[in-house]
Amino acid sequence: MSPQFLFTIEVIANGLMAGVMYSLVALGFVLIFKASGIFNYAQGVMALFAAMTLVGIQNGQVPFSHLINAVFGTNIHHFGWNLPAIVAILITLVVMVLFAILVERLILKHLVNQEPIILFMATIGLAYFMEGFGDLMWGSEIKILDVGIPSGGSLWLEEKTIGWAAEGSNYYGMYIDKLDMIATVVAILLVISLTLFSQYTKTGRALRAVADDHQAALSVGISLRKIWVIVWTIAGFVALVAGVMWGAKSGVQFSLSLIALKALPVLILGGFTSIPGAIIGGLIIGVGEKLFEFTIGPLIGGATENWFAYVLALVFLVFRPQGLFGDKIIERV
């Protein structure tokens, strides 16, 4: 095999894995949108908040320490312990459940039956509030997230593939980040479990029922408020997973919340209402932007990764506005 061909494969593989990372964020959007018709602008900030909370808890940071020190003149920052990653993740999960309950109590409950745009505005407000609240709680400095996920290129893969190229060619094997591989496995597990949950459990069935028809769901005795708490909890869980993966990749800092913007074209491609759509949309965008950068990028000066996804999304909006897998509107004939 020629090195050129192998290199293309490597680009595609890397693109697929970058796509998985986008999909992780897009999933959270889809879940909430399906169940309540709300486009949750705060999804990216939720990922950031979850990652910050995880780091803070893991390192035994005192929440609101700056505030406490300023008010009481104390000087406390740490509890002086370091929790194992798994414990910290579980505690963060509890925090995300609390967060979901608070969102329902303080926001959604009061906005039932309002126009979608009003709910959208509410999530914008929520996003900015959480951004500030997260900083107040854990401090705004860049944090390093280490939950024991290995990173760096996989030597094993490099050694395996180095012999694939023809003798004497200048090829050093494939470089694929271990973190990306793990993210892929995690994303696959996440999608499988979400699908099983929504297809085969009573609550999952109720979630889909609510997504189809709020009124009818109410009439059979499904409590919308309970369903919303469940949905936001799941979205919080997905945000935590996305936050952990992205945080481990690029550090926990404000820009983490901007990954939500990268999820937008994924949603437009895959459709706002489809979980498989979010995954496949992510993969298409991941592979598309890497391949474009690799083949056409050098001709037009590079840095195409910044805009390629959005242009692709625009094209889709023109030709297939419901996305690849968006809910078909069922029409009987």
Add this chain to the structure above:
Amino acid sequence: MTEPSARTENDQAAQLPPGATAESVSEEHLLEINNIEVIYNHVILVLKGVSLTVPKGGITALLGGNGAGKTTTLKAVSNLLHSERGLVTKGTILYRGQPIADLNPSELVKQGVVQVMEGRHCFEHLTVEENLLTGAYTRRDGKAAVNRDLEMVYDYFPRLRDRRKSQAGYTSGGEQQMCAIGRALMSSPETILLDEPSMGLAPQLVEEIFEIVKKLNEQESVSFLLAEQNTNVALRYAHYGYILESGRVVMDGSAADLRENPDVKEFYLGVAEEGQKSFRNVRSYRRRKRWLS
């Protein structure tokens, strides 16, 4: 926990021989609506004092034209008004003597009152069977009981058994109506509020649906409060009827009496007694009608 006692009463009623329906309608009032007023969006007065009672084991029909307030009355009972910005501002609604205005729809379903909404409202992307199972959402009596009821629903609606794996959105209008009624049955209700079951269905199918309603009433002793525009069919199957006009009850009586009433005949059944009626007679009808509020 009045649930178990209600069940045993139901069982006794179920042992009555078929044909004894009219007699099996007890004097006990399951649902009492006293003089309720409903306002939408804080300004639009839709019900201007509606009172009615639903006896245990009966089929009570709520008749009237478009916008008379039938659906609003049903939704006031099932507490689905809140989600449409409607509000009961006056009057009381009692179920088994207890006020139910503060219960949310979910608690009400647990009490045994479930609504089948106008226009079916099946969950389109769920299969027929999933739709039915969703109806059992509030139940806590285990899988076996739910499966038993699923079989019961399939026995009443054999067509649903054939379509159990199809997406509800792709089934016919009649099948969707059956699915909606079946879904309500899955909550093992005591009272079903049935809104316009005949809407958009062929006459033959309307008969089929009403036959099943009658059977459910007799064999499962489910009480029905039925809103219907199709006065003819409704009065043939119901035991008692109320006629609503622009938010008020203008007439009530046993279904047999209403069928014979000259005004009902003329204005709702479309049978004129003698020749062409003039507008003067219409006015006389207006004068004659009784305001219950």
